[in-house]
Amino acid sequence: MAYFPGLEGVVVKETEICHIDLENSKIYYRGYDLEELAERSTFEETAYLLLYGKLPTRGGLEQFKAVLRGNRAPPQHVTAVLQHLPKSAEPIDVLRTGVSAMAHGEDLRDRSPEAELARGVRIMAAMPYIVAAWHRIRTGQQPLSPDADSHAEYFLKALRGSDVSPLEARAMDVMLIIYAEHSMNNSAFTAVTVASTLSDMYAAVTAAIASLKGPLHGGANVDAALMIEEIGDEGNVEKWVDAALAAGRRIPGFGHRLYKRGPDPRLRVLRRLAKELAYAKGDTKYYAIAQRLEEYVTAKLAAKGIYPNTDLYAAVIFKYLGLPVDINLPTFAISRVAGWVAHVVEYRRKNRLIRPTEKYTGPIGLKYVPIEER
Ligand SMILES: CC(=O)SCCNC(=O)CCNC(=O)[C@H](O)C(C)(C)COP(=O)(O)OP(=O)(O)OC[C@H]1O[C@@H](n2cnc3c(N)ncnc32)[C@H](O)[C@@H]1OP(=O)(O)O
């Protein structure tokens, strides 16, 4: 039997959701160039595209936005659960708990793709509230549910409790578009694996959030931000990187299972956006550190197939948007839920239980020894 550690190169499903063209450094959502979506679309429109397979008409988009608006506040018991959690709880863990809690009280017997899609949209709608409410509860403030035109603006307003500039709302919107989907990454695979047992969408998204948390996946956008803060000045980059590599550490925001021959294509958009925000805010320090990191680490590690990934500049952009560092990670989830739900629904239409196998390397035929004789 073939053995592929880390399932590298194994095809688990056919898909029409995302195509990554490694030769030409391009990503397509449902056939549309991600860079064009980042420039011309909105998160709501892109999420609709991922979920329903086509760009919405104006009426379709308005209807979708109304459904999101109508479901921003999760069932009341979810806020009550948040209010009882220890204030030290990490926002990504609280989001996992919040999404899991959303399931309670709902009749989950209908597991058809249509019913799961409707649940997925409700989860997507409520995630910004859960993350923002948790941040406010842990800092002794009341959760907010502000008026806002877009998902991005709502999230920033609910989190910060202050006005959001058009540039900030647009920057968050671009981040949500860029992070929304990326083929069979670990969290999407986790969601699909859970859903393949015919479990429900809440369970699949809860598990996907748990996967995203890890520092080899979404957690890197927190580690990259902490690294940039620790480096503190672009002049310190080389010393910091040399010391980290000498200690056998991995540099967060670098390396990728797919991008071994060049940087992550999403970087082109994010680098530009980070620069725009840096100059608009009159504070180029974090952008300069990321740029120097990109140059120095690439020069050192490209021969090994290590290039910058999305999380390097995502960390810079979130810093300029004023996000507390540990909110970077659930912000990724607020976006990626679009991809998770799209994959679960697509897979459910031709469901087959996911059940790989393994190669046993332990002993067999050992003789049982009674406990008193061991
Ligand atoms: C949105 C996302 O999820 S993007 C990914 C975010 N994750 C990170 O940024 C965390 C840092 N990066 C990593 O840990 C890895 O590059 C991964 C997990 C993303 C991809 O890993 P893999 O494809 O399994 O690469 P693999 O582990 O085989 O690494 C190949 C070699 O490069 C090294 N390497 C990989 N990433 C890094 C890094 N960030 N810094 C330094 N060295 C690295 C490995 O140690 C290994 O070296 P070796 O051959 O001397 O043992």
Ligand SMILES: O=C([O-])CC(=O)C(=O)O
């Ligand atoms: O594809 C991956 O393995 C990780 C990644 O970049 C993502 O999920 O956006």
